[in-house]
Amino acid sequence: MFIKKNRPWEEPELAVTPEHIYKERRSLLKSMGFLGAGTLLAQSAPANAFLFGGGDDQASFVRQPLQFDDIPPEHKDGLTPESKAISHNNFYEFGTAKNDPAENAQGFKVEPWTLRIDGLVDKPLTLDYDDLFARPLEQRIYRLRCVEAWSMVIPWVGFSLSDILAQASPKSDAKYVAFETLYDPEQMPGQKSRRIGGGIDYPYVEGLRLDEAMHPLTMLAVGMYGTTLPPQNGAPIRLVVPWKYGFKSIKSIVRIRLTDRQPTTTWNLLAPHEYGFYANVNPAVDHPRWTQATERRIDDSGLLGRTRIPTEPFNGYGHLVANLYKGMDLTKFY
Amino acid sequence: MKQFNQHLAKHTLAYKVGLHTLLLLPLLYMVLAVTSQSWGGDPVQAIIHFLAETALHVLILTLLLAQLSRRYRLPALLKFRRMIGLYVAFYALAHVLAYWLLELGLSLQLFITELAKRPYIWLGMLCFVVLLALSLTSFRSIQSKLGKRWLQLHGLLFPTALLVIWHYWWSLKSGWQEPALYLVLVVALLLWKRLQVQRWLLSFRS
Numbered sequence: 171m172f173i174k175k176n177r178p179w180e181e182p183e184l185a186v187t188p189e190h191i192y193k194e195r196r197s198l199l200k201s202m203g204f205l206g207a208g209t210l211l212a213q214s215a216p217a218n219a220f221l222f223g224g225g226d227d228q229a230s231f232v233r234q235p236l237q238f239d240d241i242p243p244e245h246k247d248g249l250t251p252e253s254k255a256i257s258h259n260n261f262y263e264f265g266t267a268k269n270d271p272a273e274n275a276q277g278f279k280v281e282p283w284t285l286r287i288d289g290l291v292d293k294p295l296t297l298d299y300d301d302l303f304a305r306p307l308e309q310r311i312y313r314l315r316c317v318e319a320w321s322m323v324i325p326w327v328g329f330s331l332s333d334i335l336a337q338a339s340p341k342s343d344a345k346y347v348a349f350e351t352l353y354d355p356e357q358m359p360g361q362k363s364r365r366i367g368g369g370i371d372y373p374y375v376e377g378l379r380l381d382e383a384m385h386p387l388t389m390l391a392v393g394m395y396g397t398t399l400p401p402q403n404g405a406p407i408r409l410v411v412p413w414k415y416g417f418k419s420i421k422s423i424v425r426i427r428l429t430d431r432q433p434t435t436t437w438n439l440l441a442p443h444e445y446g447f448y449a450n451v452n453p454a455v456d457h458p459r460w461t462q463a464t465e466r467r468i469d470d471s472g473l474l475g476r477t478r479i480p481t482e483p484f485n486g487y488g489h490l491v492a493n494l495y496k497g498m499d500l501t502k503f504y
Numbered sequence: 505m506k507q508f509n510q511h512l513a514k515h516t517l518a519y520k521v522g523l524h525t526l527l528l529l530p531l532l533y534m535v536l537a538v539t540s541q542s543w544g545g546d547p548v549q550a551i552i553h554f555l556a557e558t559a560l561h562v563l564i565l566t567l568l569l570a571q572l573s574r575r576y577r578l579p580a581l582l583k584f585r586r587m588i589g590l591y592v593a594f595y596a597l598a599h600v601l602a603y604w605l606l607e608l609g610l611s612l613q614l615f616i617t618e619l620a621k622r623p624y625i626w627l628g629m630l631c632f633v634v635l636l637a638l639s640l641t642s643f644r645s646i647q648s649k650l651g652k653r654w655l656q657l658h659g660l661l662f663p664t665a666l667l668v669i670w671h672y673w674w675s676l677k678s679g680w681q682e683p684a685l686y687l688v689l690v691v692a693l694l695l696w697k698r699l700q701v702q703r704w705l706l707s708f709r710s
């Protein structure tokens with residue numbers, strides 16, 4: 171199968187940031203973001219542990235720096251501070267409250283890891299932990315819009331999903347791609363207890379149409395903010411589909427399977443009237459319990475400083491992806 | 505029990521101060537959790553949930569208190585009922601304000617359209633209106649003026665407790681265990697108080 175590299179936002183002369191610039195940027199980011207929050211937390215750690223739990227003997231997960239090319243974003247939105255992006259997570263495998271994953275996932279083991287790519291492919295692949303980082307990595311700054319109407323802007327590090335799918339060489343009858351998160355109740359308390367896991371049947375599964383999966387915007391991320399992913403954000407490897415609601419961007423993936431049938435997806439299974447298979451960001455289709463017309467951008471302002479901003483169709487990536495849905499009634503295929 | 509009742513009656517003031525402290529502790533806890541970032545980088549949902557659950561806890565406490573005073577002949581306990589009841593309304597108000605301020609960014613237009621559009625919020629609103637009405641009529645002078653009607657009005661707390669749990673269950677994205685637990689608790693409490701509940705229901709037939 172021939173894959174045409176077609177990345178409209180990529181301007182060749184800008185694509186590669188000289189190494190010293192991104193290194194500087196990374197250390198700057200670190201000093202402002204991650205370290206900043208870390209030291210703040212550390213100061214009151216004993217009191218926090220006593221009052222709020224979570225300050226137990228779990229050592230913090232260690233993240234490694236990554237080498238990557240910097241792709242200029244096609245928008246000017248300011249980044250969400252790293253400290254917020256790694257402490258406000260929906261990852262029900264580690265608990266349903268937003269701070270649960272950061273608290274409960276620090277001991278998560280990502281090494282060894284196995285990611286299988288199989289199903290309707292000519293060359294099934296099995297990748298181990300090091301293989302995940304073996305190909306050239308790119309940093310891409312994407313908006314992330316959660317179905318709960320909050321949003322972030324995150325610098326992911328990874329590669330196009332299409333690269334790896336092409337390597338596996340899909341058969342001609344492959345129409346969909348199904349994804350699966352690790353199932354390991356010993357490590358994921360939400361899989362062990364239905365109450366902690368929000369009553370969801372695990373493993374978490376997601377899916378895309380093959381053309382969505384092959385779209386150059388769709389990426390597999392192995393890092394964010396210049397270093398490997400923390401477990402609460404889906405270490406060691408996760409999907410990022412920036413024009414769809416966040417729940418499509420499945421975390422901690424162990425299997426990618428090509429199929430000829432539309433795969434079942436976790437949230438669609440749980441509440442089909444609230445979460446569709448497509449889940450494209452769409453301000454015109456409300457969630458039954460809240461509006462999708464606007465969103466709360468999580469940026470560097472304080473709790474009281476935030477106002478809602480309009481939500482854009484396809485999360486602002488319509489000029490790149492709307493043609494995938496030509497002729498479809500998006501109020502029906504929400 | 506008699507002695508305990510006398511003790512309560514004698515030290516009402518001290519107990520009231522203690523109760524105020526106790527009932528304000530959740531607020532303090534919340535402030536600490538938010539400022540120490542223990543609720544993560546964006547504690548909006550956590551704040552809305554915490555205030556709501558606190559309102560529900562205190563609501564259950566008021567139902568329990570009246571029953572305890574009846575069951576164990578501790579009329580002195582009733583002196584604290586109004587105060588605790590007002591804290592239910594206080595936390596419920598804080599819950600609604602947190603939603604409006606933090607979730608909706610204090611947009612009046614959005615607040616009104618969301619109130620109008622979402623059935624689970626109609627329920628919340630109904631509960632809030634009841635709590636507000638009970639608070640505004642909680643003064644002694646109004647109580648004696650309204651007489652039997654006052655009892656009818658304040659008995660609305662029984663169905664409201666159930667409606668709050670319904671609102672809770674409806675607001676969830678997934679899972680049902682927590683509201684189910686509260687439901688069991690409140691139904692058990694109402695069964696324990698069934699004489700009062702029956703009397704309240706019968707008061708509408710005259």
Ligand code: HEM
Binds near residue numbers: 556557603671
């Ligand atoms: C106009 C009135 C009200 C509005 C607009 C409102 C709004 C909301 C919203 C938006 C949620 C969901 C929060 C989320 O999942 O992010 C919620 C949950 C809840 N509300 Fe209300 N509410 C109202 C009145 C009340 C009242 C009077 C009570 C009574 C004590 C109450 C108790 C609860 C409870 C217990 C929850 C579930 C909290 C949780 O998930 O932990 N609400 N409400």
